[in-house]
Amino acid sequence: MSLAPHLGQAFSLCLCLVLATLPVALGLANCPNGCECDDDTLMVNCGEGTLDVLPIALNPAIQRLVIKNNKLKTIDSSMQFYAQLTFLDLSFNDMLTIPERSFAYHAKLQELHLDHNKIGQVSNKTFLGLSTISVLNLRGNLIAELEYRTFSPMVKLAELNLGQNRISHIDPHALDGLDNLRVLYLDDNTLTTVPGELTFQALHSLAELYLGTNSFMTIPGGAFQDLKGLTRLDLRGAGLHNISGDALKGLESLRFLDLSDNRLPAIPTAAFQRLGRLEQLNIGQNDFEVISSGAFSGLRELRHLELTGAQRLRRVESGAFSGNTNLEHLNLSSNKQLNELSSIALGGLPHLSTVVLKANQLSSLDEGLVPWADLQTLDLSENPFECDCRLLWLRHLLGNVKSVKSVEESTVPGKETTEMDGDKVREGPGLFQ
Numbered sequence: 001m002s003l004a005p006h007l008g009q010a011f012s013l014c015l016c017l018v019l020a021t022l023p024v025a026l027g028l029a030n031c032p033n034g035c036e037c038d039d040d041t042l043m044v045n046c047g048e049g050t051l052d053v054l055p056i057a058l059n060p061a062i063q064r065l066v067i068k069n070n071k072l073k074t075i076d077s078s079m080q081f082y083a084q085l086t087f088l089d090l091s092f093n094d095m096l097t098i099p100e101r102s103f104a105y106h107a108k109l110q111e112l113h114l115d116h117n118k119i120g121q122v123s124n125k126t127f128l129g130l131s132t133i134s135v136l137n138l139r140g141n142l143i144a145e146l147e148y149r150t151f152s153p154m155v156k157l158a159e160l161n162l163g164q165n166r167i168s169h170i171d172p173h174a175l176d177g178l179d180n181l182r183v184l185y186l187d188d189n190t191l192t193t194v195p196g197e198l199t200f201q202a203l204h205s206l207a208e209l210y211l212g213t214n215s216f217m218t219i220p221g222g223a224f225q226d227l228k229g230l231t232r233l234d235l236r237g238a239g240l241h242n243i244s245g246d247a248l249k250g251l252e253s254l255r256f257l258d259l260s261d262n263r264l265p266a267i268p269t270a271a272f273q274r275l276g277r278l279e280q281l282n283i284g285q286n287d288f289e290v291i292s293s294g295a296f297s298g299l300r301e302l303r304h305l306e307l308t309g310a311q312r313l314r315r316v317e318s319g320a321f322s323g324n325t326n327l328e329h330l331n332l333s334s335n336k337q338l339n340e341l342s343s344i345a346l347g348g349l350p351h352l353s354t355v356v357l358k359a360n361q362l363s364s365l366d367e368g369l370v371p372w373a374d375l376q377t378l379d380l381s382e383n384p385f386e387c388d389c390r391l392l393w394l395r396h397l398l399g400n401v402k403s404v405k406s407v408e409e410s411t412v413p414g415k416e417t418t419e420m421d422g423d424k425v426r427e428g429p430g431l432f433q
Contacts, residue, residue: 030057030058032046033049034047042059042084043062044059044062052070052072052073053073053078054072054076054079056078060084062082063086064085064087064088065088067093068091070093072090074097075102076099079102079103079105080104083106086111088106088113089111089113090113090114091116092115094117094118095114095118097121100125100128101125103128103130104128106130107129107131109130110134111134112137115141115161116139116140119138119142120142123147123150124147124153128153129153130153130154131153131155133154135158136161138160138162139165139185141164143165144166144168144169145167146169146170146175147174149174150171151174152176152177153177155178158183159183160185162184162185162189163189165189166190170199172199174199175199175200176202178203184203184209184210186209186210187212187234189213191214191215193216194211194223200223203226206230208233209227212238212258213237214238216235216239216240217239218247219235219240219243219248220247224247224248224251225250227251230251231253233251233256234258235257236258236259236262238262239262240263240264241263241264243259243264247268248274250274251275255277255278255279256280256281257278257282260282260306261284262285264288265287266288266292267292269294269295269296272299274298276298276299276300278301279303280303281299281306284334286310288313289312289314292320293319294320294322296323297324299323299324300324302326306331311335311337313338314338314339314340315339315340316338316342316345318342319345319347320342321345322347324349327351328351328353329353332360335359336359337361339362341365341366341369343366344368347368349370352370352374353374354375354376355375355378356379360382361384362383362385363384364385364386365380367394372394372397373397
C-alpha cells in the first residue's frame with residue numbers, strides 16, 4: 001500500500017497547525033510590502049497599494065485588518081485563516097462578488113466594511129457565520145435588489161448601510177431577522193416607491209432611517225406605522241410631490257425630519273399633526289410659494305427650523321409659526337423671491353434666540369416682527385433693504401447695542417458686525433452707510 005496519499009494529508013494537517021501557532025515574530029516577517037503589521041495590537045493596515053489578493057501568511061491571531069484602496073477582486077479561501085478578526089475593512093477595491101460562506105469562520109467579527117466596490121449581488125448565504133456583527137457597510141456598490149432574508153444570519157446587526165447602490169426592488173421579507181437594527185441607509189438608490197409595510201415590520205428597534213435621493217413622488221398612508229421607535233427620518237431629495245395626511249402615521253417618537261430638496265407645493269400641515277415630539281425640521285428647497293398661518297401648528301416641540309433655498313417662496317403670513325412656542329432657531333435664508341414678512345409672522349415665540357434672514361428679497365422689516373433686543377443671533381445680510389424712515393428703528397437699536405456692549409467691527413467691505421458678549425447682529429451690505 002502506498003503511503004504517499006497519507007503523507008500528503010499529514011503534511012496538509014501539519015501546515016494548518018503551523019499557521020495556527022505561528023510565533024509572533026513570524027507575523028512581522030510575512031508583512032506584505034506597503035502594509036503595516038503590529039503584532040502587539042494585532043492590527044494590519046495595508047493602506048493604498050497594489051494588492052489584488054488577500055495576503056495568506058499574516059499572523060492568524062490578528063483582530064483588525066484594513067486593506068483599502070487596493071485591487072482586490074474577491075474574497076478567497078485565505079480569509080478562513082483569520083478567524084480572530086473583529087474588524088475588517090476592504091473598502092475602495094475592485095470586488096465584483098462575495099462568494100457564499102466567505103465569512104463562515106468569523107464568529108467574532110463585529111464590523112465589516114465593503115463599501116465602494118463593484119459588488120452586484122448579495123444573498124442570504126453571503127453573510128453566514130456573522131452572528132456577532134454589529135456594523136455592515138455596503139455603500140457605493142452595484143447591488144440592484146435585496147432578496148428574501150438577505151441579512152437574517154446577522155442577528156446582532158445594529159447599523160446597515162446600503163446607500164449609493166442601484167436597489168430598485170426589496171423583497172418584503174429582505175430585512176427579516178434584524179431585530180436589533182437601529183440605523184438603516186437606503187438613500188441614493190433607484191427606489192420608486194417607499195418599501196412596503198412588511199419590510200419595516202421586522203425592524204422593531206430602528207431609530208434612524210435614510211431614504212433620500214430616490215424617486216418616490218409620494219408616501220403611502222401608514223408607510224412607517226410600525227416604526228414606533230424611529231427618531232430620525234431623512235427624505236431629502238426623495239422626489240416627493242405630495243405627502244398625505246396619514247403618511248407619517250406611527251412616527252410619534254420622531255425628533256428629526258429632513259424633507260428638503262423635494263417638490264412639495266405646500267407645507268404638509270396635516271401630516272405634521274402626528275409629530276408632536278419633533279424637534280428639528282429641514283424643509284427648504286421645495287416649491288411652496290406661501291407659508292400660511294398655522295403651517296407648522298402640530299409641531300409643539302419644534303426647536304430648530306431650516307427653511308432655505310425655496311426658490312418660489314414669496315410670503316410668510318401672520319401666525320405662520322403659531323403653536324411653535326418652543327422654537328429657538330429659525331433659518332429663512334436664500335429664498336430668492338421672499339419679499340414679504342407679515343408684521344406678526346414671528347409673534348408668540350418666547351424662546352426664539354436665532355433668526356437668519358440672509359439673502360432674501362426683503363426691502364424692509366417691521367419693528368414689531370420680533371423682540372430684536374432679546375435675540376442672540378440675527379443675520380440680515382444680502383437683502384436689498386431700502387434705508388429710509390421705515391428702518392430708522394433698526395439703526396437706533398444697533399446704536400443702543402453698541403453704546404452698552406463691547407463692539408468688534410468686521411473687515412468685510414460693506415458689512416458690519418456687532419458682537420454682544422459673543423452674540424452677533426449682522427446688518428446687510430451697505431445698510432445705514
